[in-house]
Amino acid sequence: MASVENADVPKWRATxxxxxxxxxxxxxxxxxLNRDRIVQESARVSAGTYTLTAVCDGTGKAFFAVSxxxxxxxxxxxxxxxxxxxxxxxxxxxxxxxISSSSVDAPLLYAYHLAPAQ
Numbered sequence: 001m002a003s004v005e006n007a008d009v010p011k012w013r014a015t016x017x018x019x020x021x022x023x024x025x026x027x028x029x030x031x032x033l034n035r036d037r038i039v040q041e042s043a044r045v046s047a048g049t050y051t052l053t054a055v056c057d058g059t060g061k062a063f064f065a066v067s068x069x070x071x072x073x074x075x076x077x078x079x080x081x082x083x084x085x086x087x088x089x090x091x092x093x094x095x096x097x098x099i100s101s102s103s104v105d106a107p108l109l110y111a112y113h114l115a116p117a118q
């Protein structure tokens with residue numbers, strides 16, 4: 001892989017993270033160049049069971065924290081080996097979902113999507 005700083009994130013994501021046939025309710029991808037958290041928020045997500053699929057490339061591990069209306073729901077991680085990892089997420093009620101991405105092993109590339117469980 002080329003350096004993280006010069007990587008083409010959309011091109012990497014297209015091959016690293018398979019699309020979800022169920023439709024995606026929240027997704028993000030990008031570069032973590034330092035230890036700052038990157039937060040993505042949805043307007044409103046229905047209660048139910050979802051799958052968070054995450055992948056990262058670089059060194060170390062990326063972490064993903066999922067919250068519902070400001071309350072922690074789940075945490076997930078992905079080893080930076082380019083292979084997607086999935087975590088089941090249960091949202092007990094409808095509300096605003098926020099997913100924060102972070103890593104102490106920056107720089108790295110990350111991508112994830114949250115989709116209804118099949």
